[in-house]
Amino acid sequence: MSFSIAELFEQHSTDKFDLHEQFLNNQMVRVLKTIGYDRHYRKANGQYLYDEKGAEYLDLLSGFGVFAIGRNHPTVINALKETLTLELPNLVQLDVSVLSGLLAQEILKTTPDNLDKMFFCNSGTESVEAAIKFARFTTKREKIVFCEHAYHGLTMGALSLNGEPIFREGFGPLLPGCYSIPFNDAEALEQALRDKDVAAFIVEPIQGKGVNVPDDNYLPEVERICKKYGTLFVADEVQTGLGRTGKFWAIEHWNVRPDMICMAKALSGGFVPVGAVAMTQKIMDSVYNRMDRAVVHGSTFSKNNMAMAAGLATLHVMQEENLVDNSAKLGTDIIDSLNALSEQYEFLKEARGKGMMIAIEFHSPKSLKLKAAWAMLEAANKGLFCQMITIPLFKEHRILAQVAGHGMNVVKLLPPLNLNPKDRDTIVAAFDKTIADTHQIPGSIWDLGKNLASHALKGKKG
Known part of the structure; x- marks a missing residue:
């Protein structure tokens, strides 16, 4: 009887969440389902992931920096x-x-x-x-x-x-x-x-x-x-x-x-x-x-x-592939472009970093309406605002990013070093749109914020 990884993957490609709930860390599965990251990826190439429907995702997490040369080189x-x-x-x-x-x-x-x-x-x-x-x-x-x-x-x-x-x-x-x-x-x-x-x-x-x-x-x-x-x-x-x-x-x-x-x-x-x-x-x-x-x-x-x-x-x-030089050039472009948005958006404090190790930090705004909304999230769980950035980036723009650490209002990017100018423009445009949406109260992104706050408060009580 032959053994085939391809056959096993095909037979069980949609079973991964059940398998992990039963035999591995079920809390990780709960996290993914709660924030809507429960996708079935079928393929990966370079800086992109592809789900079972063929939708393309730009991976700015790169396995916590492992895939610096892109996936499956x-x-x-x-x-x-x-x-x-x-x-x-x-x-x-x-x-x-x-x-x-x-x-x-x-x-x-x-x-x-x-x-x-x-x-x-x-x-x-x-x-x-x-x-x-x-x-x-x-x-x-x-x-x-x-x-x-x-x-x-x-x-x-x-x-x-x-x-x-x-x-x-x-x-x-x-x-x-x-x-x-x-x-x-x-x-x-x-x-x-x-x-x-x-x-x-x-x-x-x-x-x-x-x-x-x-x-x-x-x-x-x-x-x-x-x-x-x-x-x-x-x-x-x-x-x-x-x-x-x-x-x-x-x-x-x-x-x-x-x-x-x-x-x-x-x-x-x-x-x-x-x-x-x-x-x-x-x-x-x-x-x-x-x-x-x-x-x-x-x-x-x-x-x-x-x-x-x-x-x-x-x-x-x-x-x-001159990836170190590409990291320096496109990383600087991304940081500079995001910093240019800070004059438009009160929530955006700064973008910083070097090369393609990038942080986008948010802070409490001056406007009373925005300040009250920010305070609501911080009271529920410090750093929760960043989930209002990363979740829409993923769901609406198919960009995978992460929060930089516990209790921080910082989104972190660790993309593959082979990003191209098109990827750079996609990243900047997606952040522009997402940050703009956070300044619209009421709005759908603040419905998400309220849901996140509710989950956080329930977690504290539990």
Whole structure:
């Protein structure tokens, strides 16, 4: 009897919500149905998703930034097919692989010249776990400092560096010796490091939750202060890396040289998970300092041939298609065009970001009628206004976007880096129309707002 994924998908393509309600996270299904995102997607190509009716959706979420080169890129698919048909030795373990060596070489061509070594793992959170361990062993210190509102992953070590309480609640006790300070505050960092007992300061060059961009002097000061007190400077580029911000690495905007860079997401091409840490020779030699420590930290599947092939093909696509430059140009166009709308709309505070890591923030207006409507939503659930933006964007304009974080009035865009000028114009026009509708009271979009507020209040009572 033959086995066919195509047949299984065809037979069960409309069963996914039932399957997840029965066997997986049914709360996620409830969320999707409540906000009207319960679509049956049948195909994906580049920056677009297609449902069972053939309707096209512009994906500005890109799997939380995974699909930086777009979905189902043929170059990566061909690389994976070729890897499968070659019958290569894979995960021999008492051996080293060609493809992992080649991928390490290619990545290090893109990093600051103080980084000479690579460690591979399976995800962003694993890369953070590795950075914690490597920093502690190298410095012989225990403490790790991170920033408020940071997001570094959800495994126990990475969760201990998570600055959002909703993710931490109920999972303690967490890793000891981890302390948070305000983001974009060099003075607070110096205060935290002055006793020379901190192993590492880990920071997102641009914070993912809220898309918080630091002042121009912040990361250079971070580098200086860390060197002064012997603390390792770890840049978490899991989301900001590989062209997302219009530079290959976000740290390039500030010309800084961290001791480690954590990476993942886009490196996979969206196919086989790949995580990694680039680091100095000193850190690598410290951790792996004897032959009997050659396997002191690792991961069974981390250097598998499929993952390494996906990474190599992804880097090739990014270079061949000039995706970093495209990210910088079209991302700036989108931010500037949305900012130009702020003079027309009281709710719109600003658009910000770098490249195609974009935030659109809303705030309380001055007009009494609009201010009262805003207050009604905020009283029900802080940040609810953004659902009045993202839901119509999806239902009326078939644009998939996300709220930037819990309790924030910020919509976040993480589109594939291969957007074209037509996509840019579609995005700006859709935001223009949706934001304009929020200024019409009464109106259908405020009927949605009342329903959202009602659900939020019921949830609080429940």
